[in-house]
Amino acid sequence: MKIGYPCINRSIGCKSNKTFRLKSYSEERLIETVDKNLDCLVRILEFNIKHNILFFRITSDLVPFASHPICKFDWQEYFKGRFKEIGNLIESHNIRISMHPDQFVLINSLNNTVFENSLKELNYHVEVLDLMELDTSAKIQIHVGGIYGEKEKSIKRFIERFEKLDETIKRRLVIENDDRRYSLKDCLLLNAETGIPVLFDIFHHELNNSEEKISEAFRLFTKTWRKKDGIPMVDYSSQKKGELKGKHTESIDLEHFKNFLKLTEPFDFDIMLEIKDKEKSALKAMKVALKDDDRFI
DNA sequence: TCACGTCAAGCAGAT
DNA sequence: ATCTGCTTGACGTGA
Numbered sequence: 001m002k003i004g005y006p007c008i009n010r011s012i013g014c015k016s017n018k019t020f021r022l023k024s025y026s027e028e029r030l031i032e033t034v035d036k037n038l039d040c041l042v043r044i045l046e047f048n049i050k051h052n053i054l055f056f057r058i059t060s061d062l063v064p065f066a067s068h069p070i071c072k073f074d075w076q077e078y079f080k081g082r083f084k085e086i087g088n089l090i091e092s093h094n095i096r097i098s099m100h101p102d103q104f105v106l107i108n109s110l111n112n113t114v115f116e117n118s119l120k121e122l123n124y125h126v127e128v129l130d131l132m133e134l135d136t137s138a139k140i141q142i143h144v145g146g147i148y149g150e151k152e153k154s155i156k157r158f159i160e161r162f163e164k165l166d167e168t169i170k171r172r173l174v175i176e177n178d179d180r181r182y183s184l185k186d187c188l189l190l191n192a193e194t195g196i197p198v199l200f201d202i203f204h205h206e207l208n209n210s211e212e213k214i215s216e217a218f219r220l221f222t223k224t225w226r227k228k229d230g231i232p233m234v235d236y237s238s239q240k241k242g243e244l245k246g247k248h249t250e251s252i253d254l255e256h257f258k259n260f261l262k263l264t265e266p267f268d269f270d271i272m273l274e275i276k277d278k279e280k281s282a283l284k285a286m287k288v289a290l291k292d293d294d295r296f297i
Numbered sequence: 298t299c300a301c302g303t304c305a306a307g308c309a310g311a312t
Numbered sequence: 313a314t315c316t317g318c319t320t321g322a323c324g325t326g327a
Contacts, residue, residue: 146307
């Protein structure tokens with residue numbers, strides 16, 4: 001059982017998600033940016049190792065414009081060695097990795113160009129993890145997609161499109177329940193049809209569910225992860241107090257978190273803290289977890 | 298150094 | 313019709 005945070009570390013003074021405008025694209029600019037992003041990724045990982053935070057989501061902005069037609073540069077070859085080194089660092093410290101392509105990745109889009117672009121974007125994510133030579137427990141999480149006014153047809157389209165994906169993508173792809181469109185129940189149905197693992201987002205589940213209790217939800221989604229997929233992943237957040245429903249809290253609510261650990265006691269899983277202050281909350285959560293819970297070594 | 302208009306990409310609910 | 317959230321502001325021009 002591990003705790004992690006996504007993409008950005010706000011304490012160490014560098015970012016691994018630096019980008020630039022399409023208009024200012026040049027090969028030099030790309031190389032320079034990726035170089036710095038990789039440097040920073042190493043620094044973040046070293047920070048995490050030092051603090052026993054062994055789950056991390058790598059930013060999709062690591063290589064800007066990697067899936068855009070403007071990018072003709074063979075960054076894979078150019079940075080091969082660096083990716084491998086980072087992969088070694090990850091593996092030697094047994095760090096769990098995820099990536100989360102953004103909202104433009106839609107397997108079930110009605111628009112074929114959107115689908116084609118999604119494939120390119122997924123391929124880019126796969127390349128990053130493959131260049132690091134990470135095993136298939138390093139996952140790429142996406143939402144199921146749009147509804148387009150016909151949910152059943154859209155689910156069917158997801159299944160058909162998923163079946164035809166390259167094995168390199170399929171072996172890393174997982175779906176996450178979202179807060180408005182596809183619930184845990186929908187994701188479980190998709191798992192039954194395709195075998196794709198379900199990443200459980202507990203905050204989304206609170207906003208969009210079929211009244212499954214937490215223990216029931218855990219019993220169901222954890223079963224969708226096979227041995228080769230690694231330990232099931234969970235996205236954790238809680239409601240920002242006094243704000244609109246669905247707004248993420250600024251910093252971890254430790255009472256809520258302790259209760260969450262209690263409710264999920266029989267299960268083993270890795271927790272991604274989707275909380276604004278990133279590593280700060282991860283440090284707080286680690287402290288609580290190490291003290292109160294023997295699932296954390 | 299700073300203000301601020303705009304930024305690769307989609308969907309859907311809210312206003 | 314336009315804005316906003318999504319995992320997240322921040323790039324870069326003009327002054």
